[in-house]
Amino acid sequence: MSPFSSLTFGQRLLELPPVFYRHIQPQPLSEPYLVAGNARLCETLGIPSSALAQPAALALLSGKQFVPGLPALAALYAGHQFGVYVPQLGDGRALSLGDTVDGEGRRWEWQLKGAGLTPFSRMGDGRAVLRSTIREYLCSEAMHALGIPTTRALAMTGSADPVYRERPETAAVLTRLAESFIRFGSFEVFYHRGQHDEIRLLADFVIRHHFPHCAQAEQPYAALFAEIVARTAQLLAHWQAVGFCHGVMNTDNMSILGLTLDYGPFGFMDGFNAAHVCNHSDHAGRYAYNQQPQVGLWNLHCLASAFLPLVSEEGLLEMLSSYREQYSQYWLILMRNKLGLVVEQEGDEALIEALLLALHAHHTDYTLFFRRLADFDSTTDNRALRDLFVDRSLFDDWAASYAVRLQRETRPAAARKLAMLAVNPKYILRNYLAEQAIQAAQQGDFSQIASLHDCLSHPFDEQPQYQAYAAEPPAWAQEISVSCSS
Ligand code: AMP
Ligand code: MG
Numbered sequence: 001m002s003p004f005s006s007l008t009f010g011q012r013l014l015e016l017p018p019v020f021y022r023h024i025q026p027q028p029l030s031e032p033y034l035v036a037g038n039a040r041l042c043e044t045l046g047i048p049s050s051a052l053a054q055p056a057a058l059a060l061l062s063g064k065q066f067v068p069g070l071p072a073l074a075a076l077y078a079g080h081q082f083g084v085y086v087p088q089l090g091d092g093r094a095l096s097l098g099d100t101v102d103g104e105g106r107r108w109e110w111q112l113k114g115a116g117l118t119p120f121s122r123m124g125d126g127r128a129v130l131r132s133t134i135r136e137y138l139c140s141e142a143m144h145a146l147g148i149p150t151t152r153a154l155a156m157t158g159s160a161d162p163v164y165r166e167r168p169e170t171a172a173v174l175t176r177l178a179e180s181f182i183r184f185g186s187f188e189v190f191y192h193r194g195q196h197d198e199i200r201l202l203a204d205f206v207i208r209h210h211f212p213h214c215a216q217a218e219q220p221y222a223a224l225f226a227e228i229v230a231r232t233a234q235l236l237a238h239w240q241a242v243g244f245c246h247g248v249m250n251t252d253n254m255s256i257l258g259l260t261l262d263y264g265p266f267g268f269m270d271g272f273n274a275a276h277v278c279n280h281s282d283h284a285g286r287y288a289y290n291q292q293p294q295v296g297l298w299n300l301h302c303l304a305s306a307f308l309p310l311v312s313e314e315g316l317l318e319m320l321s322s323y324r325e326q327y328s329q330y331w332l333i334l335m336r337n338k339l340g341l342v343v344e345q346e347g348d349e350a351l352i353e354a355l356l357l358a359l360h361a362h363h364t365d366y367t368l369f370f371r372r373l374a375d376f377d378s379t380t381d382n383r384a385l386r387d388l389f390v391d392r393s394l395f396d397d398w399a400a401s402y403a404v405r406l407q408r409e410t411r412p413a414a415a416r417k418l419a420m421l422a423v424n425p426k427y428i429l430r431n432y433l434a435e436q437a438i439q440a441a442q443q444g445d446f447s448q449i450a451s452l453h454d455c456l457s458h459p460f461d462e463q464p465q466y467q468a469y470a471a472e473p474p475a476w477a478q479e480i481s482v483s484c485s486s
Contacts, residue, residue, distance in 0.1 A: 002067065003056035004047045009067045009098035012107070015076065016205055019198060021073040024095045027116030027126070029171055032062035035130070035441065036137060036156045036449045039459060041177070045154075046103050052155050060097065061175050063115030070098045074118035076454045078192060079185030079252025080302050082286055087192060089185060089252050090120025093128060096181070104309040107209070110154070111181060113174040127163045130156075131438045133172035134449060135482075136263040138437065142429045142456040143260050148238045150233070150260040151178040156449075158441075170442075178259055178419055180210055184303040185252035191306035206256055221310035222383065226319050229300055231258025233326035236296040240289075241334035242358035242425070243269040243366040247279035247482070249287050249295045251302045265482035270473050271363030274356065280483040293331075297323045337423045338370050340416040343408055351398075351405055358398050364388045365472050367428050374420035377413070378403035425459035426470050432477035433469055 002009055013021055039049035051057055059065040066072040074091035081089075095118060097110040113136070114128025133156050143150040154175040161171040165446060182202070190198040207214045207224055217223035235258045239246065246253070247265035255261040267278030269289065276289040300323060304316040335352045336344070359369060365388060372384045382399060389395040409416065429452070437448035455466040 002053050002380075003054070003060045004045075004100075004177075006046055007100045009070055009100055009110075011067075011070045011073065011096070011098045012109070012209065013073050014071070014098055016201060017198075019076070019195075020074050020202070021096075022090075022119045024072045024074050024118055025202060026063055026065060028059075028064035029062050029157065029173065030161050032058060032064065032157045032159045032173070034058060034061070035134075035172065035446050036453065038137075038141065038152075038154050038453070040141075041152055041154050044102055045100065045177075051414065061112070062159070062173050063095075063112050066188065066414070067098045072097055072112075074120055075181065075186065076120070076189060077183050077185035077252055078189035079183065079250050080188070080299070081250040081252065082282075085188075086252075088120070088189065089122075091118055092121040092124050093118070093126045094181075102326045107179065107411040108152075108177045109180060110214035111176050111178075114171065114268075115173050116311065123227075125163065127161075127171050128174060129163050129165055130158050130172040130441060131169060132172045132264070134438050134441055135266070135434050136174055136176070138264050138434055138449065138452055138456065139266060139429050140260070140409070141453055142459065143244075143457050145457045146238075146242060146425060146428075148242065148244070148260060149258055151176050151181070151255075153177075154369070162201055178255075178257070178261075180206070180255075180257055181261070182206060182256040183252050183261070184254040184256065184306075186256070187193065187303060188251060191308070196309040199306060203307075203310055210257060215322065219311065219315070221307065222315050222319070225307050225311055225316060228256055228258070228325050229319050230302065230326055232296050232300055233323050234258060234330050235260065236293045237327055237330035237334055239292060240331055241338065242428070243272065243289075245269065245276060245278040245287070245289045246292065247282070247287060249299065250290065251299045254296075254299050254303075254391055266387075267431055267482065269366050270430060270477070272356070272359035272366040273363055274360045274367075278482060280481040281335065293327050295326070334423075338420070339373070339392055339402070340411075340420040341405070341409065342411055342419075345405065345408055347405070351401060354401070355398055358389070358394045361394060362389045367425060368472060370424035371421075371426050371470075373422060376402065376406075376415045378406065387474045424458050427455050427459045427466065429456055431480050431482070432473045435477070435480050 034053050038050035042049040065182050072095045074095045076090045078087050079089050089288045094111050094113045099107050099109045101107050117126035137153040137156050140150050140153045158172045162168050163171045203221055214220045214223035245267050253262040263277035269276050274290040277285045384393050386392050437452050455469050
């Protein structure tokens with residue numbers, strides 16, 4: 001019997017042979033409780049949100065009891081971590097419970113993160129701490145509301161069980177959902193082991209379930225690779241346009257579906273810094289903000305190697321060479337939208353680059369700037385925008401070109417403003433907001449998680465009750481450091 005009476009669970013991964021996964025036994029948390037439940041996602045899935053607190057559901061969401069009759073599976077994968085190939089990674093603290101179909105026929109795979117040791121745990125403890133679980137929960141839902149492809153978060157459970165990181169913390173389990181959690185590294189592992197039949201089986205599985213139209217193509221595997229290139233280029237354009245840094249763009253954290261996956265030391269930029277590194281442990285800045293699009297391509301090269309048994313090298317190289325152009329085109333669309341430009345003009349890219357240079361020079365708050373830009377009016381002094389720059393003349397110079405550029409637009413100013421407010425978020429998950437919610441939760445108060453989640457579910461709307469969440473970070477936020485130790 002399913003713990004959710006209206007849902008039937010399957011385990012699609014079982015279509016793949018056993019070399020792809022390991023069976024996991026429950027390793028329950030002590031006296032688990034629900035920290036947060038995602039009512040919106042419950043609605044999508046077709047379950048009442050009250051169902052999450054039922055004992056059978058709580059047992060499932062905390063890893064105490066898996067779906068009756070179905071094996072819980074940890075998947076095998078490898079990956080390039082900080083440029084170095086690591087032959088075996090795998091789900092070290094995640095496991096797949098099974099999958100369900102929602103009212104629109106979409107299938108969702110359910111994973112627990114932090115539910116205990118797996119054969120892939122290596123030196124780890126298989127656990128996740130409340131702090132990192134809250135960050136993943138809030139950020140995945142914030143990204144979804146921003147229209148950025150991502151894995152989703154359904155629920156968080158917590159326990160007093162200690163988990164040791166830099167200091168003792170407490171354990172939590174995240175229930176996350178996605179169409180699939182297959183990674184670039186899921187292919188790489190078989191290539192490097194010389195198991196080419198398994199690469200084909202996995203590609204067939206991905207085509208069958210996620211890209212069925214590729215099966216009709218003349219070369220289905222080439223069509224699949226082209227899809228992955230396109231989705232990766234789009235994902236990176238989204239991240240850059242919203243000012244998001246992933247922090248650990250290793251190939252084991254790259255989704256084959258182009259989803260934002262494995263939230264660790266991520267960060268949204270406050271003051272714009274093109275070279276921003278959000279991960280405290282990334283000393284060389286390999287995954288700095290301005291490196292991300294290039295790293296996306298580097299990672300696709302790793303995946304391309306794993307596709308060599310399926311697609312000709314020339315074919316793969318040709319698809320890889322289209323990445324930059326696809327990325328740039330998509331990025332330009334997003335940035336034009338942010339600037340409220342609908343008429344395409346030659347100099348737009350230069351105008352955007354000039355703006356980014358000015359924002360970088362002043363470390364101007366990226367989100368606030370674009371939100372305020374909706375009110376730009378060349379007949380006023382645009383004080384609210386100017387005030388974001390220490391050297392006003394830098395802004396004035398750019399504003400003069402922007403004003404000229406706007407004259408080429410055909411849309412009335414009021415319509416432009418509305419369109420800009422619909423793409424430039426007022427609310428993002430700033431590090432300090434997550435930190436405040438974490439500190440309260442560590443004292444047993446989960447209300448800030450709920451209100452932040454509620455606010456971030458409507459990032460483009462004015463929400464007077466949440467005005468404080470739109471504020472620039474306070475001085476203490478400089479001290480927050482996020483690293484891989486989550
Ligand atoms: P990440 O950098 O979080 O994507 O993790 C890289 C690899 O380390 C993956 O194989 C994870 O499953 C594994 N891992 C991370 N943290 C833990 C942990 N606490 N216990 C076991 N494995 C972990
Ligand atoms: Mg990972």
